[in-house]
Amino acid sequence: MPAPVARFRRVLTCVALLALALAGTAAAGNGGVAPPSPASPGAAHIRTVYWLILAVTAAIFLLVEVTLVVFVVRYRSRGRARKVEGAQIRGHTKLELAWTAGPVLILAVIVGFVFYEISGINGTGVSAATSAPTIRIEGHQYYWEFTYPNGKVAIDDLRLPFDKVAHLEIVSGDVNHSWWVPALGGKVDAIPGRTNRTSWRPTKLGTFHGQCAEFCGMLHAQMLTSVEVVPPAEYQTWLKARTADDVGHDTFNGVCAKCHGMNGQGLIGPPIAQSPLLADRKALTLLFRQGRNAMPAVGSDWSDQQLNATIDYLQKRFKVKPSGG
Ligand code: HEC
Ligand SMILES: [Cu+2]
Incomplete structure (x- = not known):
């Protein structure tokens, strides 16, 4: 058996290494563990759901891990011989009821909250309110093709006017793809023979990156896209000038x-x-x-x-x- 100090050091080293690995993973993502900062109301709703679920699961994680460590320490064998049984503890009805009802309540809260947010996430609120232009987004091996209301076509780089609603129709020309620009909204699958719809209202100027989120063949990783949000006048000029x-x-x-x-x-x-x-x-x-x-x-x-x-x-x-x- 190692001396307690040596053992303590070993545990400390493991904990420190684990903490480093976790910090590294967090730093590798943009903004740590959070989704990218939202550039549309829909993405903001997704982020709200994300934070709620993270808070609930983090609290449960802490509760479980802290209790686990406390029990491991408190009920350790203390040198008791292997064949001797430890103290026997009988059931605890109230506690058992609590840990059955608790998770049901927690899940109900999460489900309720997600349903409450979902129309904001889908942009159904905006789509009902306006007769905005519709842009067709077609997934192809291995590019995105955009057809604007005036029939003009663009590849991989989509332009949208700032603070205007745009309806998006997502389709596929061959196999399953998935349209995903995290700062602007959730994934919408592009499925052959189906038209999926969403509506976006970009609330930030700038360029937002996305990628096909459904493995679609050998160059799936090249199926990138960027969405450039520009002032409406600039959008109109650009669209008219395309040759x-x-x-x-x-x-x-x-x-x-x-x-x-x-x-x-x-x-x-x-x-x-x-x-x-x-x-x-x-x-x-x-x-x-x-x-x-x-x-x-x-x-x-x-x-x-x-x-x-x-x-x-x-x-x-x-x-x-x-x-x-
Ligand atoms: C997903 C990858 C991919 C894409 C995208 C692609 N090609 Fe090809 N292309 C190939 C492959 C692979 C071959 C060889 C086909 C064969 O073995 O018959 C080929 C063959 C060709 C050939 C014949 C070469 C020869 O001399 O026989 C031409 C020309 C060509 N591609 C042009 C294009 C053009 C233009 C585009 C864009 C509109 C394009 N390709 C898009 C993969 C691709
Ligand atoms: Cu794809």
Whole structure:
């Protein structure tokens, strides 16, 4: 048996190491253990629920752990021989009733509070009140495509006007994805054949990052998004000024470059900068619409406009002379 001092030191070392590990984990997250600071009423409601649940569970954790340690110390064997039984303690009806009813009450409080907050989280309050524009968000392997009310398209980077309600329609072009920008709202799944809706009213200017939150294939981790909240006038100007060339540019950067590299030099997909296919509109159309082997059908549901904008942009960027249809 080690001397009590040596044992005390050992325990102290373990506790100190554990505390360091915990502090490290907390510091690695943004703002410690808290969700990112909310930039919309919906995200603020999520944060409120988070704090309530954290407070309740932290209190229970402390209660259980402190009691555990007290009991371990108080009822330790004190050198009693292994075969000798310790003191026998009979049941305690009141205590048992209390620890049955207590958790039921605590869960009821949590459930009640979550139900109370849920309409704020979903943005149902805002959506009923206004006839705001609807933006369609389509998940694709491995990018997000946004279609604004005027038909303009953007990839991966969404713009929203500051302090205006925007209705979001979340759909998928292929497999399950999940739309998630923590500062602005909770996850909304993008499921083939289904339209899920939410409404956001961004209350902070700036850029907020998000990512696909449903494993959707080999480049799932590249399925990032950023939402730029800009003054309404700037939003309108930007939206009106978007050209086919912008769409081609964004499509190349957000879709093709993830696999073929920013210079078409090859990455996960083969190099394409020199590919004779780039000159062939018909062959490219088929490739985008249907995919080929490991290349997904990235443009399965693009409009002809977007498809042609992308091909025009590719031919410009890689300086190929168009041939074929
Ligand atoms: C998820 C990854 C991925 C994405 C996104 C992607 N590709 Fe591909 N691409 C591939 C793979 C893998 C191949 C090889 C397919 C095969 O084996 O037949 C390929 C093949 C090609 C080829 C044929 C190369 C040759 O010479 O045979 C071209 C051209 C091409 N891609 C262009 C594009 C363009 C343009 C985009 C964007 C609109 C794009 N790809 C998006 C993965 C991707
Ligand atoms: Cu995804």
